[in-house]
Amino acid sequence: MISKHEILNIFGENVRKFRRLLDISQEELAxxxxxxxxxxxxxxxxxxxxxxxxxxxxxxxxxxxxEDLLKN
Amino acid sequence: MISKHEILNIFGENVRKFRRLLDISQEELAxxxxxxxxxxxxxxxxxxxxxxxxxxxxxxxxxxxxEDLLKN
Incomplete structure (x- = not known):
């Protein structure tokens, strides 16, 4: 799903990016x-x-x- | 009220600061x-x-x- 609110897309993509950099699952991040x-x-x-x-x-x-999670 | 969540205090204080720099009321900002x-x-x-x-x-x-509203 792509939100019509671009800022939510940016935030979500950054969460995924940094989570993968740490090599952890969504469950571990949670x-x-x-x-x-x-x-x-x-x-x-x-x-x-x-x-x-x-x-x-x-x-x-x-x-x-x-702030790092808000960068486009 | 001081929130136990420091980030909410920082955000709120920055909103007030920048609102006053623009010299507008809460109503006008709203x-x-x-x-x-x-x-x-x-x-x-x-x-x-x-x-x-x-x-x-x-x-x-x-x-x-x-980001400007998150700076301490």
């Missing part, structure tokens, strides 16, 4: 971020409008800054 | 961002966990990047 695996999948596919607190959880789990 | 005035107040006071799409709306209305 565990590290204290979120649900299906939620991580929805974020990567830009199917959900993420909140700032969850953006921070994911950035922290990926060992990057929130 | 109008420009197509959000409600009380919502802008809650965001500035870190009382609400904002979503990425609304972060983008506010950044655009303030003529800054989302």
């Amino acid at each position: 565990h590290r971020a204290d979120l649900h695996r299906t939620y991580i999948g929805m974020i990567e596919r830009a199917e959900k409008n993420i909140t700032l607190i969850n953006m921070e959880k994911i950035a922290s789990a990926l060992e990057v800054k929130i | 109008h420009r961002a197509d959000l409600h005035r009380t919502y802008i107040g809650m965001i500035e006071r870190a009382e609400k966990n904002i979503t990425l799409i609304n972060m983008e709306k506010i950044a655009s209305a303030l003529e800054v990047k989302i």
Whole structure:
């Protein structure tokens, strides 16, 4: 799914990119971020409008800054 | 109110800072961002966990990047 909200696509693609750089599964990222695996999948596919607190959880789990997840 | 989530405080303080630099009211910012005035107040006071799409709306209305609203 491509969201009509480009910013969600950018965020989701960056989450997937950095997750793969760490060579971890969605399940492992979910565990590290204290979120649900299906939620991580929805974020990567830009199917959900993420909140700032969850953006921070994911950035922290990926060992990057929130800003890194917003770069196009 | 000070949120226990520091990132919400940072975001809210930056929204207020850039809004004042533009010398506009919460009501005017709300109008420009197509959000409600009380919502802008809650965001500035870190009382609400904002979503990425609304972060983008506010950044655009303030003529800054989302990243500028995350700087401590």
